[in-house]
Amino acid sequence: MKATVTVMLKSGVLDPQGEAVKAALGAMGFAGVQGVRQGKVIELDLAPGTTQADVTAMCEKLLANTVIESYRVEMA
Amino acid sequence: MRAAVLVFPGSNCDRDLAVAFRAAGFETHMVWHKDSALPEGIDVVGVPGGFSFGDYLRCGAIAAQAPIMRAVGVHAARGGYVLGVCNGFQVLCETRLLPGVLMRNAGLKFMCRQQGLVVATTDSAFTAAYTPGQRITVPIAHHDGNYAADAETLARLQGEDRIAFRYIDNPNGAMADIAGILSANRRVLGLMPHPERAMEPAQGGSDGAVLLRGLAEALVAA
Numbered sequence: 001m002k003a004t005v006t007v008m009l010k011s012g013v014l015d016p017q018g019e020a021v022k023a024a025l026g027a028m029g030f031a032g033v034q035g036v037r038q039g040k041v042i043e044l045d046l047a048p049g050t051t052q053a054d055v056t057a058m059c060e061k062l063l064a065n066t067v068i069e070s071y072r073v074e075m076a
Numbered sequence: 077m078r079a080a081v082l083v084f085p086g087s088n089c090d091r092d093l094a095v096a097f098r099a100a101g102f103e104t105h106m107v108w109h110k111d112s113a114l115p116e117g118i119d120v121v122g123v124p125g126g127f128s129f130g131d132y133l134r135c136g137a138i139a140a141q142a143p144i145m146r147a148v149g150v151h152a153a154r155g156g157y158v159l160g161v162c163n164g165f166q167v168l169c170e171t172r173l174l175p176g177v178l179m180r181n182a183g184l185k186f187m188c189r190q191q192g193l194v195v196a197t198t199d200s201a202f203t204a205a206y207t208p209g210q211r212i213t214v215p216i217a218h219h220d221g222n223y224a225a226d227a228e229t230l231a232r233l234q235g236e237d238r239i240a241f242r243y244i245d246n247p248n249g250a251m252a253d254i255a256g257i258l259s260a261n262r263r264v265l266g267l268m269p270h271p272e273r274a275m276e277p278a279q280g281g282s283d284g285a286v287l288l289r290g291l292a293e294a295l296v297a298a
Contacts, residue, residue: 014249016182061141
């Protein structure tokens with residue numbers, strides 16, 4: 001069992017790294033980019049019996065800072 | 077007066093902070109992050125600067141889960157003093173002993189310079205020895221010092237006079253020019269500037285010494 005956790009800054013929180021990437025893309029001549037948000041993907045290799053609720057608890061306690069970040073859990 | 081300085085893998089201001097505490101008159105103990113208890117009779121816990129756990133995941137996030145932080149939470153809950161400097165401020169935010177979060181500097185650059193600050197409140201043991209509105213200079217050295225919080229938290233910090241220091245010429249984009257904040261009971265201070273690097277003229281200034289000596293005086297008077 002694997003879980004994929006995607007952590008992104010909440011909308012409305014300024015993402016300076018995303019802004020820098022957007023500026024760089026523009027400078028390279030890629031005209032079609034209206035916005036860039038940078039986040040992170042965390043892959044968890046889970047032991048049998050580990051549930052989505054367990055992964056959610058991991059997100060709340062460590063993997064995301066819910067003051068500024070949202071997260072999404074996909075189990076596969 | 078007894079101070080504890082926490083040591084995490086990647087802390088690099090821990091010994092400087094201990095030297096500063098001792099210069100201010102504290103008997104100072106180094107405490108490893110895997111310890112689950114503080115030494116007896118600790119008045120103030122120093123959470124030092126550095127790059128605890130390599131700043132992996134988020135600055136301070138992994139250190140916030142270290143065994144010693146539970147003891148620090150108990151210490152704070154019973155009214156003990158806690159001083160978090162730089163990475164220590166990030167750790168205190170991640171443990172939720174202080175509200176908000178320190179994000180990547182708005183200019184994306186690591187900022188290392190002498191920084192002008194305004195003492196925004198003198199209503200705390202940490203800042204009582206300054207004069208209200210005093211302008212001081214204390215070094216900063218950080219990549220993630222851009223303080224952010226939701227509007228409600230920001231309003232509460234301002235309404236409760238819990239902003240301890242504000243930047244002059246904001247170096248990192250921090251909301252409301254916040255360089256340091258206090259807890260609701262005013263006994264936990266987190267700040268990005270390094271008072272332990274401004275203890276004597278040989279370091280380029282001694283404005284940081286006022287903070288630690290003031291704290292020592294407040295503890296003696298208590």
